[in-house]
Amino acid sequence: MIELKGISKNFGDTRAVKQVSFKVSEKETLVLLGTSGCGKTTTLKMINRLIEPDEGQVLINGENVIDQDPDMLRKGIGYVMQNIGLFPHYTIAENIALVPKLLKWDKEKIKSRTEELIQKLHLPESTLTMFPHELSGGQQQRVGLARALVTDPSVLLMDEPFGALDNVTRASIQKEFKALEELKRKTIVMVTHDVQEAFELADRICLMDKGEVVQIGTPKELLYKPVNDFARNFLASQRLALEFKVVVIQDIWAYLPKESLKDGDSHSADLSVWEAMELLRNNNHSDLRITCSNQENKTINFEQLTKGFNQFQNAQVHE
Amino acid sequence: MNEQQQTLWQFMAGQSDKLLSQTLQHVGLTFISLLFAIAIGLPLGILIARKRKLSGTVLGIAGVLQTVPSIALLGFMIPVLGIGAKPAIVALLIYALLPIIRNTYTGIIGIDQHVKEAARAMGMSKSQILLKVELPLAMPVILAGIRTATVINVGVATLASFIAAGGLGEFIFGGISLNNTNMILAGAIPAALLAIILDALLSLIQKMDFKKLRKALYVFPVVILILGGFYALPTAYGSTLTAGFTPEFMGRQDGDLGLKSTYGLKIHTIVISDAVMYKAAFAKELDVISGYSTDGRLKAFDLKILDDDKHIFPPYYAAPIVREDALNKFPELEKTLNLLAGKITDSIMTDLNYKTDYLHQQPERVAKDFLISNGLYKAAKNGHNGTVRIGSKIFGEQYILAEMYSMLIKGNTDYDVATKTGLGGTKICFDALTNDQIDFYPEYTGTGLLVLLQPNLKIAKEMAHDKEKTYNYVSTEFEKKFKIKWLKPIGFNNSYALMMRQKQSKELNVNSISDLKNYLDKN
Numbered sequence A: 001m002i003e004l005k006g007i008s009k010n011f012g013d014t015r016a017v018k019q020v021s022f023k024v025s026e027k028e029t030l031v032l033l034g035t036s037g038c039g040k041t042t043t044l045k046m047i048n049r050l051i052e053p054d055e056g057q058v059l060i061n062g063e064n065v066i067d068q069d070p071d072m073l074r075k076g077i078g079y080v081m082q083n084i085g086l087f088p089h090y091t092i093a094e095n096i097a098l099v100p101k102l103l104k105w106d107k108e109k110i111k112s113r114t115e116e117l118i119q120k121l122h123l124p125e126s127t128l129t130m131f132p133h134e135l136s137g138g139q140q141q142r143v144g145l146a147r148a149l150v151t152d153p154s155v156l157l158m159d160e161p162f163g164a165l166d167n168v169t170r171a172s173i174q175k176e177f178k179a180l181e182e183l184k185r186k187t188i189v190m191v192t193h194d195v196q197e198a199f200e201l202a203d204r205i206c207l208m209d210k211g212e213v214v215q216i217g218t219p220k221e222l223l224y225k226p227v228n229d230f231a232r233n234f235l236a237s238q239r240l241a242l243e244f245k246v247v248v249i250q251d252i253w254a255y256l257p258k259e260s261l262k263d264g265d266s267h268s269a270d271l272s273v274w275e276a277m278e279l280l281r282n283n284n285h286s287d288l289r290i291t292c293s294n295q296e297n298k299t300i301n302f303e304q305l306t307k308g309f310n311q312f313q314n315a316q317v318h319e
Numbered sequence B: 001m002n003e004q005q006q007t008l009w010q011f012m013a014g015q016s017d018k019l020l021s022q023t024l025q026h027v028g029l030t031f032i033s034l035l036f037a038i039a040i041g042l043p044l045g046i047l048i049a050r051k052r053k054l055s056g057t058v059l060g061i062a063g064v065l066q067t068v069p070s071i072a073l074l075g076f077m078i079p080v081l082g083i084g085a086k087p088a089i090v091a092l093l094i095y096a097l098l099p100i101i102r103n104t105y106t107g108i109i110g111i112d113q114h115v116k117e118a119a120r121a122m123g124m125s126k127s128q129i130l131l132k133v134e135l136p137l138a139m140p141v142i143l144a145g146i147r148t149a150t151v152i153n154v155g156v157a158t159l160a161s162f163i164a165a166g167g168l169g170e171f172i173f174g175g176i177s178l179n180n181t182n183m184i185l186a187g188a189i190p191a192a193l194l195a196i197i198l199d200a201l202l203s204l205i206q207k208m209d210f211k212k213l214r215k216a217l218y219v220f221p222v223v224i225l226i227l228g229g230f231y232a233l234p235t236a237y238g239s240t241l242t243a244g245f246t247p248e249f250m251g252r253q254d255g256d257l258g259l260k261s262t263y264g265l266k267i268h269t270i271v272i273s274d275a276v277m278y279k280a281a282f283a284k285e286l287d288v289i290s291g292y293s294t295d296g297r298l299k300a301f302d303l304k305i306l307d308d309d310k311h312i313f314p315p316y317y318a319a320p321i322v323r324e325d326a327l328n329k330f331p332e333l334e335k336t337l338n339l340l341a342g343k344i345t346d347s348i349m350t351d352l353n354y355k356t357d358y359l360h361q362q363p364e365r366v367a368k369d370f371l372i373s374n375g376l377y378k379a380a381k382n383g384h385n386g387t388v389r390i391g392s393k394i395f396g397e398q399y400i401l402a403e404m405y406s407m408l409i410k411g412n413t414d415y416d417v418a419t420k421t422g423l424g425g426t427k428i429c430f431d432a433l434t435n436d437q438i439d440f441y442p443e444y445t446g447t448g449l450l451v452l453l454q455p456n457l458k459i460a461k462e463m464a465h466d467k468e469k470t471y472n473y474v475s476t477e478f479e480k481k482f483k484i485k486w487l488k489p490i491g492f493n494n495s496y497a498l499m500m501r502q503k504q505s506k507e508l509n510v511n512s513i514s515d516l517k518n519y520l521d522k523n
């Protein structure tokens, strides 16, 4: 668990971060979202004391970080840098083994853990003996991730971990990332300025502007209950796509036709509207069978899906 | 040159022992000082990379130190560190310091900030960051600095021979003063090769990728240590007294060779430059030195000339030597230059030298004072009837003589005067004369005989102790060979001499070279 209490930081006259407070619970992913220069990186760095706050406190699992030895603290927290920051003079294997070596792991353990990780992150084994400059940007980013994950820390800080990638690669890495079992066990604070990415990966989003927190909430809350114009406008341009992603079948269950005729494969109602649409379009199915949490089944086609979604939409606005 | 003419190869082969030991000393000096320079420069570079405010001051000081002329630096060291290895190593290390500090500093501050931050973010401690990130990443730049320092050191180490620290400079400077081209080359070629080879080797290391570099870096310090070890510090003095002789004196028949063969003198000897020799004797670093009998420093440092009772030092009577066509061109010249003939005795010359060398009076003033007190001074006529070009070698006495001649010519003739003082050595001066760059300069009979004419040993021996014979021989031979005329001697005899501190000479009751030999044999 991570807790920030009224954290502020000035760089000369620049007030980079002002009175930021939030809590991240165990195994939760909080995404810091905001435009460039709004203080996301600064906030993140104050969590592992790369930057010392001028005011406020940071607690990790109830302990004030200021009371801990900074080097020990950082060894226990995974950190993925905005600029990757691999050591150019170390091979990939050595880059990954950096923290385990500092922690004096034995060689065998480092080796097996490294192999496990590069498999999970889909890095070819041949890269292990290469140097960072011999890898593509996407591969480097995975190595950066592996370096942060290798000791399986319970807390992970990630600063635009997919920042350097083109959209296609980014989407696919995000998916792999989401699917990683390891990450589901971790308390994560992640920084991004990409709204789509925030919605894709966040349990909760902390929207920031000019060093201050504008709103903290689930993606759904940000979409449907923005606290002010800034929050509303921030999402406006991608609103429809975001809604498709945020709303799951369960949410629009009431607006879908009742009857279920077909047997066979059934999908969970946790499916987002976006995912349901993708399935309907790509698999050449005309309809999709879905099982809700109370074991009720419904079969829907594309038309029924969009209609149900629209009715849900209207209901939200009039709430 | 004559029958002593031999090829460079023969010379090197004949002197291979010396050549090898000098080369090893040279390498050793270079690397031992490099080692210290790294030991001091690297931490300093790291320090100023941490505390940037200090960088201006530290780099500034190192920069200024590097601009101090080498000879001057060596000179400053003597009162503090004496002569021999210590001051040479310190001087070399001072020259090597700047490139090492500067490159360590720029190498470290040039490292990608993100990489440093990543190191912190992974929980590396300050010392781990330094050793595992900063130094390895700055290493190519640091190595470039070490490379520069090494090449500088190979060059400057040639000067170590000035203060008895050995190295290839012994050949180089010995050769220059002995007018022995082979000897110069025997020192200069290995020194140049050393610089080239070391430079190439270091550039190889510098260009390695990180993988190879890492291995090389383990070997590197070991190699430096081993090479530094070549320089076995001068140990185990062979006798109770220590002599310091100039490289020139070491190589001459009328020098160290004669001392050995004629007197059978066995004394622990180190090679040292004339510039620092007297000071070293005064500071009791040396007990016996090879000086010049009219040197002003004799008086300044209270030294005593040991009597040359077996006459190995040939006479060195000074006289102007003039190209004959210059005498024809300037008919008044001979008469005017001869005004000084016989006027300056040994003790007068020593006193004049003392005034310039030790009291730091201008040679011009010393010359004028002397001419006035001897009734020879006349105000300049500012004539324009052609310009006489006077040369002089690069030491005090010659400057004074050149000034006197200049004033005499200006006061007594209608000629104008141009002085080209400070011509490096006998060879340079003489070449300038024969090539019509100067019209005359003061030369010494002994030098004319042994350095410029280089007759066979028999003639040389026969001449050696007789003032008249030597003068007549060089006069005739110069006339014949070079069309150069020796005018009348000025009077003083600036010959080689062995000297000791007055006090020590009294204590040991050593007044002549034979006394010295007897003393050494007994002790």
Ligand SMILES: Nc1ncnc2c1ncn2[C@@H]1O[C@H](COP(=O)(O)OP(=O)(O)OP(=O)(O)O)[C@@H](O)[C@H]1O
Residues within 6 Å of the ligand: A011, A014, A015, A016, A034, A035, A036, A037, A038, A039, A040, A041, A042, A043, A082, A193
């Ligand atoms: N070391 C520093 N010195 C001075 N100013 C800084 C420093 N670090 C950040 N700032 C300033 O603080 C503000 C917040 O910077 P920060 O890096 O936290 O922004 P960010 O939200 O991470 O932006 P981006 O999305 O571009 O990475 C910016 O105005 C920045 O210029």
Ligand SMILES: [Mg+2]
Residues within 6 Å of the ligand: A040, A041, A042, A082, A159
């Ligand atoms: Mg940032």
